[in-house]
Amino acid sequence: MIKQFSVKTRSRDDWIDLTATVRQIIRESELDEGIATVFIPHTTAGVTIQENADPPLRTDITRVLDQVFPWHGAYQHCEDNAAAHMKTCYMGNSVQVVFQNGNPILGTWQNIFLCEFDGPRTRNVVVRVAE
Numbered sequence: 001m002i003k004q005f006s007v008k009t010r011s012r013d014d015w016i017d018l019t020a021t022v023r024q025i026i027r028e029s030e031l032d033e034g035i036a037t038v039f040i041p042h043t044t045a046g047v048t049i050q051e052n053a054d055p056p057l058r059t060d061i062t063r064v065l066d067q068v069f070p071w072h073g074a075y076q077h078c079e080d081n082a083a084a085h086m087k088t089c090y091m092g093n094s095v096q097v098v099f100q101n102g103n104p105i106l107g108t109w110q111n112i113f114l115c116e117f118d119g120p121r122t123r124n125v126v127v128r129v130a131e
């Protein structure tokens with residue numbers, strides 16, 4: 001089963017929690033156990049599994065990514081968003097979550113986040129649920 005949905009990001013760098021929607025899609029599949037793949041079909045937004053308890057940590061990660069991949073660098077890319085592409089390379093475009101009894105097996109502190117690096121925009125999310 002494949003489902004797609006979209007989210008609106010709010011700023012150039014942003015984190016959107018996808019966990020509740022992914023959980024709902026797994027339930028709708030009516031599969032007891034399997035793997036859910038969350039894929040972001042964009043080159044300047046990625047996805048990761050990270051801590052859900054302390055939002056300042058996400059700010060810390062964003063700040064460090066800005067230090068590693070500064071927005072104004074000596075890039076050759078024809079657009080002015082090379083740093084966003086590099087951050088997406090670093091973060092990756094997909095994660096997989098194993099589920100059992102219709103629930104994703106995530107650690108207590110783990111949530112699934114879309115990572116925006118060139119927003120604000122509307123971003124698509126693809127979820128495939130399989131045994």
Ligand code: ZN
Pocket residue numbers: 077079080081082085
């Ligand atoms: Zn670009």
